[in-house]
Amino acid sequence: MARREPISFPHLNAPPRLLLGPGPSQVDPRVLQVMGTPLIGHLDPSFIEIMDGTQDLLRYVFETENPLTIPISGTGTAAMETAVANMVESGDPVIVCINGYFGTRIAEMAARYGAEVRTLSRPWGEAFTADEIAQAMESQPAKIVAIVHAETSTGVLQPLEEIAQVVHQRDGLLLVDAVTSLGGVPVSVDDNGIDICYSGSQKCLGCPPGIGPITLGGRAVSVLNTRKTQVPNFYLDLTLLSKYWGEERSYHHTAPITSNFAIYEGLRIVAEEGLENRWQRHRRNAELLWSGLEELGLALHVPVDYRLPTLTTVRIPESVSDVQIRSKLLSDYNIEIGGGLGELKGKVWRIGLMGYSSRPENVLLLLAALERLLK
Amino acid sequence: MARREPISFPHLNAPPRLLLGPGPSQVDPRVLQVMGTPLIGHLDPSFIEIMDGTQDLLRYVFETENPLTIPISGTGTAAMETAVANMVESGDPVIVCINGYFGTRIAEMAARYGAEVRTLSRPWGEAFTADEIAQAMESQPAKIVAIVHAETSTGVLQPLEEIAQVVHQRDGLLLVDAVTSLGGVPVSVDDNGIDICYSGSQKCLGCPPGIGPITLGGRAVSVLNTRKTQVPNFYLDLTLLSKYWGEERSYHHTAPITSNFAIYEGLRIVAEEGLENRWQRHRRNAELLWSGLEELGLALHVPVDYRLPTLTTVRIPESVSDVQIRSKLLSDYNIEIGGGLGELKGKVWRIGLMGYSSRPENVLLLLAALERLLK
Numbered sequence: 001m002a003r004r005e006p007i008s009f010p011h012l013n014a015p016p017r018l019l020l021g022p023g024p025s026q027v028d029p030r031v032l033q034v035m036g037t038p039l040i041g042h043l044d045p046s047f048i049e050i051m052d053g054t055q056d057l058l059r060y061v062f063e064t065e066n067p068l069t070i071p072i073s074g075t076g077t078a079a080m081e082t083a084v085a086n087m088v089e090s091g092d093p094v095i096v097c098i099n100g101y102f103g104t105r106i107a108e109m110a111a112r113y114g115a116e117v118r119t120l121s122r123p124w125g126e127a128f129t130a131d132e133i134a135q136a137m138e139s140q141p142a143k144i145v146a147i148v149h150a151e152t153s154t155g156v157l158q159p160l161e162e163i164a165q166v167v168h169q170r171d172g173l174l175l176v177d178a179v180t181s182l183g184g185v186p187v188s189v190d191d192n193g194i195d196i197c198y199s200g201s202q203k204c205l206g207c208p209p210g211i212g213p214i215t216l217g218g219r220a221v222s223v224l225n226t227r228k229t230q231v232p233n234f235y236l237d238l239t240l241l242s243k244y245w246g247e248e249r250s251y252h253h254t255a256p257i258t259s260n261f262a263i264y265e266g267l268r269i270v271a272e273e274g275l276e277n278r279w280q281r282h283r284r285n286a287e288l289l290w291s292g293l294e295e296l297g298l299a300l301h302v303p304v305d306y307r308l309p310t311l312t313t314v315r316i317p318e319s320v321s322d323v324q325i326r327s328k329l330l331s332d333y334n335i336e337i338g339g340g341l342g343e344l345k346g347k348v349w350r351i352g353l354m355g356y357s358s359r360p361e362n363v364l365l366l367l368a369a370l371e372r373l374l375k
Numbered sequence: 376m377a378r379r380e381p382i383s384f385p386h387l388n389a390p391p392r393l394l395l396g397p398g399p400s401q402v403d404p405r406v407l408q409v410m411g412t413p414l415i416g417h418l419d420p421s422f423i424e425i426m427d428g429t430q431d432l433l434r435y436v437f438e439t440e441n442p443l444t445i446p447i448s449g450t451g452t453a454a455m456e457t458a459v460a461n462m463v464e465s466g467d468p469v470i471v472c473i474n475g476y477f478g479t480r481i482a483e484m485a486a487r488y489g490a491e492v493r494t495l496s497r498p499w500g501e502a503f504t505a506d507e508i509a510q511a512m513e514s515q516p517a518k519i520v521a522i523v524h525a526e527t528s529t530g531v532l533q534p535l536e537e538i539a540q541v542v543h544q545r546d547g548l549l550l551v552d553a554v555t556s557l558g559g560v561p562v563s564v565d566d567n568g569i570d571i572c573y574s575g576s577q578k579c580l581g582c583p584p585g586i587g588p589i590t591l592g593g594r595a596v597s598v599l600n601t602r603k604t605q606v607p608n609f610y611l612d613l614t615l616l617s618k619y620w621g622e623e624r625s626y627h628h629t630a631p632i633t634s635n636f637a638i639y640e641g642l643r644i645v646a647e648e649g650l651e652n653r654w655q656r657h658r659r660n661a662e663l664l665w666s667g668l669e670e671l672g673l674a675l676h677v678p679v680d681y682r683l684p685t686l687t688t689v690r691i692p693e694s695v696s697d698v699q700i701r702s703k704l705l706s707d708y709n710i711e712i713g714g715g716l717g718e719l720k721g722k723v724w725r726i727g728l729m730g731y732s733s734r735p736e737n738v739l740l741l742l743a744a745l746e747r748l749l750k
Contacts, residue, residue, distance in 0.1 A: 003435065006649030009428055012639055013421050014412045024414050024632060035410040035633060037389045039399050039583060041711045046388050053384055060378065073585065074449045074610060077628035081610045109609045202629060208414060210448065210585060210631030232607055234484045235449060235456045251716070253452035254577060256585030257399060258410060259634065264387055274381030336416045341626070 017330070018357075020366055021338035022152045022311055022350045023180070024202035024209050025357040027262075031207050034265040035258050042255045050264050051245060051255070057267035061182060061205070061275065062197060062215045064189040070245045071263050072212035072236065073256050076179040076200025079212025081109055082236040083175055083196045087144055087220065089229050090114030095142040095172075097128050101153035101342045102177055106146045113232065118142070124154045124343045125313070127306040130162035137170040143223075144173045150181035153341040155302045155313035155350065157185060164193025173220055179203060182213065183270050184282040184310040184354055195220040201259075204282070204310055206355030207266035210259045214238075266355075282309045285358045289351065292367040296374060301348050310358070313340075313348040317374070322346050325373050333369045392705070393732075395741055396713035397527045397686055397725045398555070399577035399584050400732040402637075406582050409640040410633050417630045425639050426620060426630070432642035436557060436580070436650065437572060437590045439564040445620045446638050447587035447611065448631050451554040451575025454587025456484055457611040458550055458571045462519055462595065464604050465489030470517040470547075472503050476528035476717045477552055481521045488607065493517070499529045499718045500688070502681040505537035512545040518598075519548045525556035528716040530677045530688035530725065532560060539568025548595055554578060557588065558645050559657040559685040559729055570595040576634070579657070579685055581730030582641035585634045589613075641730075657684045660733045664726065667742040671749060676723050685733070688715075688723040692749070697721050700748050708744045 019026050040047050058069045072079045084106065088094060094115040096107040099122035110117050120136050122128055133145060145167045149158050160176065167174045173195040178187045182197075184204030189197050195217045202209035216224065216238070224238055231237045235253065244252035270278060286309035290300060293314050301313035316322050322339055326349070329335045338350035353363065394401050415422050433444045447454045459481065463469060469490040471482040474497035485492050495511050497503055508520060520542045524533050535551065542549045548570040553562045557572075559579030564572050570592045577584035591599065591613070599613055606612045610628065619627040645653060661684035665675060668689050676688035691697050697714055701724070704710045713725035728738065 004438070004650040006652065007435065007646045009432060009643045009646055012409050012412065012636055012643075013424065014415050014636065015419075015421055016413060017415045017419065019414060019416055021416055023629060024416065027414050027633075032411045032413065034387050036407045037387065038391060038407065039394060039402050040389045040392045041394055041396055041399065042584070044390075044392065044705070044711065046390055049388065057384060060382065063379070074453065075628045075631060078449065078610045081608070105609075112605060112607050112609055200629070202632075208631060208633035209417070209629040210634050230487060232487050232489075233456070234480075234487055235453045235611075253450045254398060254575070254584040256450060256583060256634070257577075258402075258583035258637075259585050259631070261387055261389065262633075268384045268387075271382045271384055275379040277381065330419070336419065 016334055018335045018362060018365065020351055020353065020357055020362060021336045022352050023354065025206065025352055025354040027208055028206040028266060028269055028356040030269060031262050031265045034261045037261055039257050042257060047257065048249070050260060054260065054264045054267065055245065057264065057271055058213050058215065061267060061270055062187060062189045063191065064215050066189070066215045066217050068221055068238070068242050069215040070241060071260065072214055073253060074212055075209050076212050078236065079198035079200065079214045080106060080177060082212070082214055082238060083198050084109045085113055085233040085236050086224055086231050086238045087173065087175065087196060088113040088115045089227060091116060092144065093118070093140065093142045094144045094146065095120060095136055097147040099126055099128065099154065099156060100124050100148065100151035102148045102151060106177065125156060125301050127156050127158050130166045133163055134166040137167070137172060141170060142172050144175050146175040148177040149187060150178065150185065150308050150310060152180045152311055153344065155308045155311050157306050157308040159306065160192045160194070168193060173223060180308070180311055183278060185279055189215055201263050201266065204354045205266045206269060207262045210256065211263045282353065282358050285353050285360055285363055286312065288360055288363045289353060292363060296367065296371055310352065310354045312351045313344065314351060315348055316346070320374065328373050329369055335366055335369055391709055393710045393737060393740065395726055395728065395732055395737060396711045397727050398729065400581065400727055400729040402583055403581040403641060403644055403731040405644060406637050406640045409636045412636055414632050417632060422632065423624070425635060429635065429639045429642065430620065432639065432646055433588050433590065436642060436645055437562060437564045438566065439590050441564070441590045441592050443596055443617050444590040445616060446635065447589055448628060449587055450584050451587050453611065454573035454575065454589045455481060455552060457587070457589055457613060458573050459484045460488055460608040460611050461599055461606050461613045462548065462550065462571060463488040463490045464602060466491060467519065468493065468515065468517045469519045469521065470495060470511055472522040474501055474503065474529065474531060475499050475523060475526035477523045477526060481552065500531060500676050502531050502533050505541045508538055509541045512542070512547060516545060517547050519550050521550040523552040524562060525553065525560065525683050525685060527555045527686055528719065530683045530686050532681050532683040534681065535567045535569070543568060548598060555683070555686055558653060560654055564590055576638050576641065579729045580641045581644060582637045585631065586638045657728065657733050660728050660735055660738055661687065663735055663738045664728060667738060671742065671746055685727065685729045687726045688719065689726065690723055691721070695749065703748050704744055710741055710744055
């Protein structure tokens, strides 16, 4: 029997965690502060200014001039689905490079939208070469090549420099997942010739999850504008979304105002620090972590040449219980790190140093706690 | 040429607005406060407690025992799409009742998912009878009948009492949009026999936009579990989502932690007030508004029998400029009300008294401001 009388539920209980897992990362206190701002309407002239400013800031952080650069009103997974749903039509040949969990996810999504998916595979912990991709496209053409820039499941940083050229020469579009790289390592959409790129707010941008930045270059916009079929997804339809975020301001959905305040402030902080400085900070703190882990006798899963500074995978020693160490880090020291995902479950820990979490004091504390627990 | 050096952007500018439009409504200060809480991880044991508590609270506010009752990580539009994407398979006959903008939107979405959509139409400002729906189903069966409980575009409250019976007797599912009613007027999912019901966080629940509560009853879950085809939407796939929100805790996406804090606190406030008390408050303040508007010589668009207490449509006098009055309300008094949508553009204003915005002092202030501006 349904109840309608007053009832009481326990207070929100959120212990003071240090978030050093694969995400979300710590939210910058300035971002938390703006999230307490009373709302304004989504059609308010002041909100329109925030929308425009956010798009300019996203162009700065993506390093692009792309007009179609917006924050999707959902998490990184929604941004991934936006990329796939809008670019793929039923029957389209798509190559997905899989060397971890998130490549697998792109392939699954593309299949849901009717793509003829071919996968290029590499062991979890390795990167792809431009040559491999060229060969795959030679053997059979593809409309889209999808690749993960920073594999959150493995800690691999995929070099992008030569891939766009290889893909464009064969009339393909390059779709790049930059969820765990944007704002932490160079993504450089225009310089790297990326056609479609998306990310999430909760990694190197220092915001809560819930916003998925995306940008589309001219080739991708042409593909969007010349689709033969309607995008089978209303919420993530980029044609409608670009009219909501563009000059027309046509109503599509109610923007999640507070999350938009957050991403605006988070991006302002990125711009104030400057991308170059921010990349250097992420690199410096990652190196501090890497040397510290090695001093503890732990082995890093990914060779330094393509090791991701924002997320480190470290092998769990044979003698040690994965779950017990992570539980004790959380219960004794309020530190969260991540376990392995998929193939690497039980084999590695995942340590994120992203956005506001990327600080030397966090590295020292984690190393000190690990040292005690691993004794 | 992309810039990587530090640059500065203007501070977030959010004037102190009183939100009395069609949504978002004012956010309860307690909700704003919890949004400043530092994050915890989405797999943190404390977050799991919040997830479970949120589902219990959603069952309270939906008045249901449905196990599958969760907050979608997107706005009300995402919740609408969740309902449609998971229930519709290509070729399914669907009846959509259209007496306003949001009925039209459901029909558009259902068509995107391949439904054979038939529409039942009523002028914008009227409600449907159970008889009409029975006749439509007799003339041609339908798998789903979709109807909007509270049409945000017209201010009509659709009676639901007899509709479920009519639909169920003819082997259909009743899908109800409760975006502008949940928490403000009785929705009573179980008592009304609603099979699929969804809402949004930013109306009568007093939270920012960004969360879309949804609930599915046993019949709807059976339909979900016996689909012939995969849901052509990964982000909103309820089978995956129910494993993320259920016992399995299988990773699907990163919950938008802060928005989840917000909806938990917002729902706690609803439960503390009690649904009956809350409905009465919304009714009382709406009646105060209605009599005040009539004293100003303004005509209400919807007859009192099916007039929605949470959103009032009032006709704009012929002699008055729609845009000018709304601009002056905003610029002179920081009050936001809504203009008409679709057929009613330029003909009505839309005044919302929802959630924390439903307060007698807000009604008096708006009436006083309107009186000055209409002189």
